[in-house]
Amino acid sequence: MVVGSCMTDLISYTPRLPSPGETIHGHRFTVGFGGKGANQCVAATRLGATAAMVAMVGDDSFGHNYLQNFRDNGVDITHVGVTKDAATGVAPIAVDDSGENCIIIVAGANLKLSASDVERAEGVIKGSSVVVCQGEITPETTLTALKLARKHNVKTLMNAAPADANIPTDILKYSDIFCVNESEAEVLTERKVKTEEDAYEAASNLMSRGCGSVLITLGEEGAIYVSKDQCFRVPAEAVTPVDTTGAGDAFVGALAYYLAYHPGLSMEEMMRRSCHIASVSVQAPGTQSSYPTRDSLPETLF
Numbered sequence: 001m002v003v004g005s006c007m008t009d010l011i012s013y014t015p016r017l018p019s020p021g022e023t024i025h026g027h028r029f030t031v032g033f034g035g036k037g038a039n040q041c042v043a044a045t046r047l048g049a050t051a052a053m054v055a056m057v058g059d060d061s062f063g064h065n066y067l068q069n070f071r072d073n074g075v076d077i078t079h080v081g082v083t084k085d086a087a088t089g090v091a092p093i094a095v096d097d098s099g100e101n102c103i104i105i106v107a108g109a110n111l112k113l114s115a116s117d118v119e120r121a122e123g124v125i126k127g128s129s130v131v132v133c134q135g136e137i138t139p140e141t142t143l144t145a146l147k148l149a150r151k152h153n154v155k156t157l158m159n160a161a162p163a164d165a166n167i168p169t170d171i172l173k174y175s176d177i178f179c180v181n182e183s184e185a186e187v188l189t190e191r192k193v194k195t196e197e198d199a200y201e202a203a204s205n206l207m208s209r210g211c212g213s214v215l216i217t218l219g220e221e222g223a224i225y226v227s228k229d230q231c232f233r234v235p236a237e238a239v240t241p242v243d244t245t246g247a248g249d250a251f252v253g254a255l256a257y258y259l260a261y262h263p264g265l266s267m268e269e270m271m272r273r274s275c276h277i278a279s280v281s282v283q284a285p286g287t288q289s290s291y292p293t294r295d296s297l298p299e300t301l302f
């Protein structure tokens, strides 16, 4: 189950990312389905997971299209609300010719998802294997989801993106796996995360604040994992990226899938397979449009 965000991605492809105050020509524009929460949910369903979403969209064309997108991907939308009080979240995105991106989110309706909306979904949380959260809804709503999951002994996977330097400590304490990328780790720990060693130091800082375990994704360097008993790095495959938007979400969605459906795998193996799914996603344009389906992947991943 994912408790999180839905955004309509407004993606401009440009030769390079603009500097402050600069106007540049783009060469292509697309509208797609995004939002870290929904991306992770859809990434997991593409691999064969049965998944439910707790989210809020606006009563507008973006919101209604989003509900159809969930239906098309087989996501349970019993707990996706429609509000008249805010517009569906949007994310203007620029992607340069090397696949690098810049994203602005205007969260809109996502911020109307309340703790009581999550409480109404307690039965679904209780019946889930994993609850996944991110940082694009209010911290209070996220914390409610994590606490309900803990109450029912359901594993929690918290992707603290985008990073909030004032993240409530309880969010870390209620996270069985706390997952961030290098730049998010920098914001949360107020230290540079440029090398593998920096990443281990950041992870140990986050562990000391109460996380069950910490996973830091390092882009083309793969990802590191730190828990009470383990500490390792999983390398990523070398690929030529077309569009890195949503690659982290492909990784988190895949990890949620493996935690739920292949709990007997080691964390190292789950991360290795999740890195592979993310590397597939960066080789195609768009966010959810780049997520692979199970039938396009080697059977050895399942």
Ligand code: RIB
Pocket (backbone or CB within 6 Å): 007, 008, 009, 033, 034, 035, 036, 039, 090, 091, 103, 105, 136, 245, 246, 247, 248, 249, 287
């Ligand atoms: O992680 C990528 C996502 O971040 C995009 O889909 C955008 O909507 C923002 O939420």
